[in-house]
Amino acid sequence: MTQVLERPARPAAATAAERTARRRAVLEWIAVHSLGVAAALFFVLPFVFVVLTSLMSDQQALTRDLIPRTWEWGNYAQVLDTPGFLTWWRNTLLYAGLGTVLTVVSSVPVAYALAKFRFRGRNATLMLVVSMMMLPPQVVVIPMYLFWAKQLDLSGTLWPLIVPMAFGDAFSVFLLRQFLTTIPDEYLDAARVDGCGELRTLLRVVLPMAKPGIAAVALFQFFYAWNDYFGPQIYASENPGAWTLSYGLESFKGAHHTDWNLTMAATVLVMAPVILVFFFAQKAFVEGVTLTGVKG
Amino acid sequence: MATYTLRAKRRRSALRTVAFLSPWLIGFGVFFAYPLVSTVYFSLMRYDGFGTPAFRGLDNWAYVFQDYPMFWPALRNTLWLVLVMVTCRVVFGLGVGLLITKIRTGVGVFRTLFYLPYLAPPVAATLAFVFLLNPGTGPVNSVLDGLGLPAPGWFTDPAWSKPALTALALWGVGDLMVIFMAALLDVPKEQYEAAELDGASAWQRFRYVTLPNISPIVMFAVVTGVIQTMQYYTQPLVAGKVASGVIGGSGQQFEPGYPDKSTLTLPQLVYNLGFQRFDYGSACVVALVLFALAMAFTALLMRRRGGLIQAGD
Numbered sequence: 046m047t048q049v050l051e052r053p054a055r056p057a058a059a060t061a062a063e064r065t066a067r068r069r070a071v072l073e074w075i076a077v078h079s080l081g082v083a084a085a086l087f088f089v090l091p092f093v094f095v096v097l098t099s100l101m102s103d104q105q106a107l108t109r110d111l112i113p114r115t116w117e118w119g120n121y122a123q124v125l126d127t128p129g130f131l132t133w134w135r136n137t138l139l140y141a142g143l144g145t146v147l148t149v150v151s152s153v154p155v156a157y158a159l160a161k162f163r164f165r166g167r168n169a170t171l172m173l174v175v176s177m178m179m180l181p182p183q184v185v186v187i188p189m190y191l192f193w194a195k196q197l198d199l200s201g202t203l204w205p206l207i208v209p210m211a212f213g214d215a216f217s218v219f220l221l222r223q224f225l226t227t228i229p230d231e232y233l234d235a236a237r238v239d240g241c242g243e244l245r246t247l248l249r250v251v252l253p254m255a256k257p258g259i260a261a262v263a264l265f266q267f268f269y270a271w272n273d274y275f276g277p278q279i280y281a282s283e284n285p286g287a288w289t290l291s292y293g294l295e296s297f298k299g300a301h302h303t304d305w306n307l308t309m310a311a312t313v314l315v316m317a318p319v320i321l322v323f324f325f326a327q328k329a330f331v332e333g334v335t336l337t338g339v340k341g
Numbered sequence: 342m343a344t345y346t347l348r349a350k351r352r353r354s355a356l357r358t359v360a361f362l363s364p365w366l367i368g369f370g371v372f373f374a375y376p377l378v379s380t381v382y383f384s385l386m387r388y389d390g391f392g393t394p395a396f397r398g399l400d401n402w403a404y405v406f407q408d409y410p411m412f413w414p415a416l417r418n419t420l421w422l423v424l425v426m427v428t429c430r431v432v433f434g435l436g437v438g439l440l441i442t443k444i445r446t447g448v449g450v451f452r453t454l455f456y457l458p459y460l461a462p463p464v465a466a467t468l469a470f471v472f473l474l475n476p477g478t479g480p481v482n483s484v485l486d487g488l489g490l491p492a493p494g495w496f497t498d499p500a501w502s503k504p505a506l507t508a509l510a511l512w513g514v515g516d517l518m519v520i521f522m523a524a525l526l527d528v529p530k531e532q533y534e535a536a537e538l539d540g541a542s543a544w545q546r547f548r549y550v551t552l553p554n555i556s557p558i559v560m561f562a563v564v565t566g567v568i569q570t571m572q573y574y575t576q577p578l579v580a581g582k583v584a585s586g587v588i589g590g591s592g593q594q595f596e597p598g599y600p601d602k603s604t605l606t607l608p609q610l611v612y613n614l615g616f617q618r619f620d621y622g623s624a625c626v627v628a629l630v631l632f633a634l635a636m637a638f639t640a641l642l643m644r645r646r647g648g649l650i651q652a653g654d
Contacts, residue, residue: 073443081440084440085451085454085455088455088458088512091458091469091473091512092458092469095469098472107478108478109483151368155362158361162361170362172643174365175642175643179568179636180373181572181635182572183574183608183611183631184377185373185376185377185379187376187615187624187628188375188376188380188383189376190615192376209368211364212368212371213365268460272462274574274575275574275575275608275612278612279616291462294464294465295468295583298583309468316461319461320457320461323457323460327453
């Protein structure tokens with residue numbers, strides 16, 4: 046109020062102060078956005094160099110050149126023609142696709158019980174879930190390997206990695222539980238008053254509201270399987286017919302020892318699907334990351 | 342509903358709870374409790390996968406701590422990574438998070454670009470960095486050379502391999518950026534306005550308003566960072582393999598840690614002992630050390646109230 050009344054009395058001073066404030070704002074804008082561009086270069090240039098190298102000829106990839114002299118799009122065809130590469134694609138899709146479906150189906154009821162049921166030992170159960178989430182897979186790998194390989198004779202396949210996903214993945218249970226606790230109890234009570242059993246309540250009322258959480262879990266699980274290196278290394282290494290992209294990619298480098306161009310083309314082909322999926326589901330993914338860290 | 346007695350109702354609700362939890366209960370027993378007990382059992386046995394395990398008491402434990410040449414280097418590397426890599430990641434993640442909250446123009450584009458590398462599959466990202474940082478013809482050293490700066494051997498030099506892995510970890514800082522960004526946007530605006538009225542400088546506002554507000558998230562980032570470091574496996578193993586040039590079909594002949602044990606981490610020892618030396622007993626000893634370390638830090642994560650994972654509500 047006072048400012049408005051004073052302004053006509055001292056117009057020159059006000060404009061001068063305003064001008065300094067504006068100049069400062071512009072300077073800050075420039076500083077912040079130059080820093081932003083510098084950071085963006087750090088994050089983007091590795092991708093750029095990888096893609097550029099993937100389009101060079103064999104000889105040029107061994108030089109210090111940064112830009113391809115001739116654009117060898119055929120490199121990608123050559124990678125796709127490599128024996129095994131398409132099998133790795135198929136195996137990865139099986140592992141990631143089937144694994145994701147099994148994880149979601151088995152984790153939702155567990156997360157729902159932990160979020161909405163009152164029972165003794167609930168906190169203890171939740172703490173066990175978190176402990177399992179933090180457990181390096183190497184801790185129990187020896188007995189697990191002996192179990193799958195010696196007793197069930199399933200080494201050389203991806204089943205030892207897919208089957209456990211039908212039994213509730215700790216990380217997915219935790220993330221979904223975090224999400225489900227944000228759904229107000231009133232919705233559930235209303236459904237119960239209408240005579241819905243718990244299963245009906247879960248399927249009809251909770252699931253539609255939990256779609257963003259389920260999407261985030263499905264994405265994380267898909268990426269986990271896509272990126273997994275240790276699992277296929279333990280169970281599938283003896284049988285190249287069961288390799289996944291992440292595992293096969295490394296041996297691709299071994300087979301094409303000096304062909305950085307082909308290796309980088311293969312690298313692009315392994316990265317691209319993940320990045321495409323991200324662009325279609327960016328919101329769900331970022332929400333999921335935030336959910337795991339911030340909301341206690 | 343009214344026809345049920347209280348006890349029948351209670352039993353029904355207990356049954357219902359067990360039914361909903363059953364997938365996880367089975368998973369917990371078969372894929373966690375049983376193998377964990379089994380790991381303790383094997384840690385006391387001599388077993389190479391054939392014949393029957395023979396009881397050896399604490400021999401495996403003595404071997405791992407005294408004679409196995411990779412154990413202490415791996416533990417030292419883990420300490421280095423906890424001190425340097427985790428710190429760098431948290432500071433850098435916070436810095437990028439702060440930057441993104443200040444950006445006014447094109448924030449969506451910047452956020453996506455900053456986040457994208459976090460999604461790169463670890464094997465692919467590691468291969469990319471071994472190429473980018475290769476000492477002979479890599480783009481990074483070409484640029485450093487051009488500027489007249491020293492060009493280190495990165496993944497081929499024991500002194501530079503962990504800094505190179507740190508650079509790779511900083512590239513994928515997107516997860517922390519998102520978490521810090523959400524925390525920074527949650528800081529009450531009035532506190533900044535009050536500080537500004539009191540004439541606080543930008544640094545003072547950060548130190549006395551921002552930091553206290555986001556300190557639980559910083560703690561969370563540090564502790565989960567430490568736990569992730571305990572699990573650090575794919576990047577150091579693949580970097581070592583690719584940089585050394587020793588990759589065969591199944592890769593079984595590669596001795597992890599190249600160059601000169603500088604990229605060894607504890608999970609790699611489980612693989613080396615169990616699947617390369619077929620000494621399952623000693624592999625289980627390392628697995629239990631890993632278990633103890635991971636659980637100690639997880640307990641830290643769950644005990645602290647306010648911001649960290651809370652079991653209760």
